[in-house]
Amino acid sequence: MKAPDLLRLSDNVVLARFETMKVYAALGAVRTLLDRGTVRPGQTLVDSSSGIYALALAMACHRYGLGCHIVASTTVDAAMRAQLEILGATVDQMPPSDSLRLDQERRVCRVRQLLAERGDLHWMRQYHDGVHYAGYQEFAELVDTALPDAPLTVVGAVGTGASTGGLVQPLRRRGRDIRLLGLQPFGSVTFGSENFSDPEAIIAGIGSSIPFDNVRHDLYDTLHWVDFRHAMAGAVDLLRAHAVFAGLSTGAAHLVTAWEAARNPDRTHLVIGADTGHRYTERVFARHEEALDPRTLKPHQITDLAELAPPWSAMEWNRRGYDVRARTSTPDAPTKTHDKEGKAS
Template sequence: MARTRPTADPDLLRLLGRTPLARINTPLPQPHPGFWAKLEGLGAGGMKARPAVAMLRGAHARGELRPGATVVESTSGTLGIGLAFAGQALGHPVVLVVDAELEPAMRQLLRSHGAELEIVEQPAREGGWQAARLARLHEVLGRRPGAYWPDQYNNPDNAAGYHAMAQEIAAELDHLDVLVCSVGTGGHSAGLAAPLRRRWPHLRVIGVDSVGSAIFGQPARPRLMRGLGSSIHPRNVAHHAFDEVHWVGPAEAVDACRRLARGSFVSGGWSTGAVALVSAWAARRQPGAVVATVFPDGPHRYLGTVYDDAFRRTHGLHPARTATHPVEIPHPGAAEVGGWARCRTPRPSREARP
């Protein structure tokens, strides 16, 4: 049965952004002076509604996306919610290529918002789930003439979608010394770092990656954490923008998420736990510094993983095994990291260079 063309609802765009900036003081795991967190989980469509709208609007302006045409994208979930929002606001059906590890609750939520799902059942031998999703995506595009692929990994409108968030942060803070960003597609770190550095030229930017991610030159490995890290090399990652990079493991991320939930009420998933841990560390290392980060989403998607005791036991994520400080390596190729690690000379691997 053919799907009817959705009617655009531009009034939804008034719900985009303007999320609160919260002060976080919960020990993570040790006491710290506090940092600021942009609570994107409280915005309509989550953090990635911002780049989703920007990418579709940019494609409209260039004539790449026709009115009512289908939008097809690969996602681990968060961008999918953003594209579902953008599709309703701008009048486009959305097809999302996801994988078998996507949580059942997230599948239901995406479908409830009108998205059609293409589910990949096996990871690729090289490139894992991301490569497998991209291969399926090209198959879907071949079956749907006129469909548009935003290509979140390489589309500069992805980063541009976060400029309004940078303005919101600058409007609320008198000064900013350290910005901590999770890194996946590279959109929000690139989209925040450039405008905030124009405002505060001495701003330090810390990237937070996942153990097993290839973005900063580590070998790609299967990853338990979703939403940050990558098995491919997105061109949107502005490697030159980072003063240092931290790799965080799932045990540390889970511990931080649960501490946030108990002590600050606001929490989220893997990316939130990872950036909270590193932000608290940065605030401890530089007392008096103003540190800010972004919590990309809320906890609801992760009730069966991050906040589930059985999941934690199954994967050996015991709090006694969490690191309280990072191991330092001199450069990304010096050693393969297995937990929280830090490098002050981040640079792309040879494959990531243009």
């Protein structure tokens, strides 16, 4: 389940289609923590998740004989919850909410409550602990072998930062010409869209209402902010044009990549397809007749965050830093610095 299928969608676009991408992150993190002695056999690991990390952590805990407790987003559906429970995880699920911020804050508060009640828990902190970068070294080796030498643009949801950062750092260290394009929803603090809202959906795996220390802003060359309806257009088109049934972040990446690839035909574009489309069946695919025609869509190109506007904006980020905590009053963890491996300290 860990390794993706690499599917060529056009001459200069390749999709890395995962069933659940974060198996790399969870396995790499759990192995590293066990090797360090930070986690002991039989201990229970706990974390907050909007879906695919929860499943990956449950599988990693199942493999290594560890307990697993998930504080789940309101977006986790019955099918996902059943898989978690069958794999031995216990689940706390947040009540329904139309607010990404409220959903994430409730989850963090619940994790802190559990830690105060139970001294045997280890908080995995997928949003903040750089150990989650470790597993993506293997993905980087796969990409380097499959797509050798060509100038490469990686397109993926920013989310926690580990998947995109953990992929491009090893590739850049090998001297590859690698550009990183990150995707964000409106309403995320990670790249400054917190003053907007997207009432149709919570795209929790793409952005955040709280600062994530695992996001290294200086790794990104370009940013695209995409609303729910544009992400939906991309997801429906990906199924219609290529028979790929993938999630909402993959749909957004597909839409953005088509626009970018047409303007940069000399570069290969690698789209990270983080998960399948099953948990989006009702909210996205059952509404396919409402989907916008992606051929009619294009971004509002901006040069400053003050110009940011829905439904789709694009900006050259140019690998610069960004102090999220200076813009928000809801820190979730102590401020951290990062070393060259993406490890938080």
